[in-house]
Amino acid sequence: MNAKGENLMETQTPDTLNYLIMGLVATFGTLALLIGSFIARERNLRKDIDLINKLNDDN
């Protein structure tokens, strides 16, 4: 114990909660971007199919 009554033998656990939150945001944000790109690309390809079918019908 020191003069302030603190136990010098105990090490204080650092406050790293913000870094954990940052890590989780990075993880799920990156996954969300991948899944979002899947959805956007599929939507565009289906639009292309509709357009090609329309062109085929016109011909």
Next chain:
Amino acid sequence: MSAVHDLPLSAAEDENSGDRPRALTVLSIITVLSVAVGLYLALVYAGLDTTQGEIQRIFYIHMPVFFGAFLAFAGTVLGGVMYLRTRQVKWDTLAVAGVEVGLVLAIINLATGSIWARPIWNTWWTWDPRLTSAAIMVLTYAAYLMLRNGIENPGTRRRFASVYGILAIVTVIITLVIIRIVPETIHPAAVGPSPQDAEGGFNMSDTMRNTLLFNMIIWATLVPVTLMWFRIRLQNLNERVSAMKAELLSRE
């Protein structure tokens, strides 16, 4: 429409409807629920590491996603070898799906590692052998996608991608084993003794070990397999559109 009939079965499903196979829907639900349970175990069930604080919990994602990337890149090797042997498009489709999913998981691995390093190593990045090899691995697979998209001829593109995808696995293996063969690393080992200079290692309690095991199963198997299945379906649709465009142009 002969090219369309050469496509894998799932492409034929896409031709008739945009409906997702029932098995993929079930797998997606299982994966999402498992990720949620894994997150609960990591954030609540696993004990707090009193030396590192809450940031230690990111380890339950950081390490398993690397093995998820490994599985996806192994799929690329399988796809590459089988494409070169059979010239069937479906194997090239598997290869590109493996690269894209593996690359995203490897980026998550790098990002979570960097965020963990800031409070523990007091730096976002250091040119440690493990970190350097992981960065080279990510750049190698990013280059695969860029180079692949730059080749017009489909046959040449697939052959090139197959060979590149097979060779690129070397960067993954080096990243995996480098802390065992290069002693001057500060990256701790989760399994077995850490290198002499390692900083930030910790002893795992039973709750920590259970949490790691559960998350390993999810992030190293369920997540990459589910994402690759979606990516394969997208690639099949892409091949179908390319075939339809080619047929339309040949008529004009």
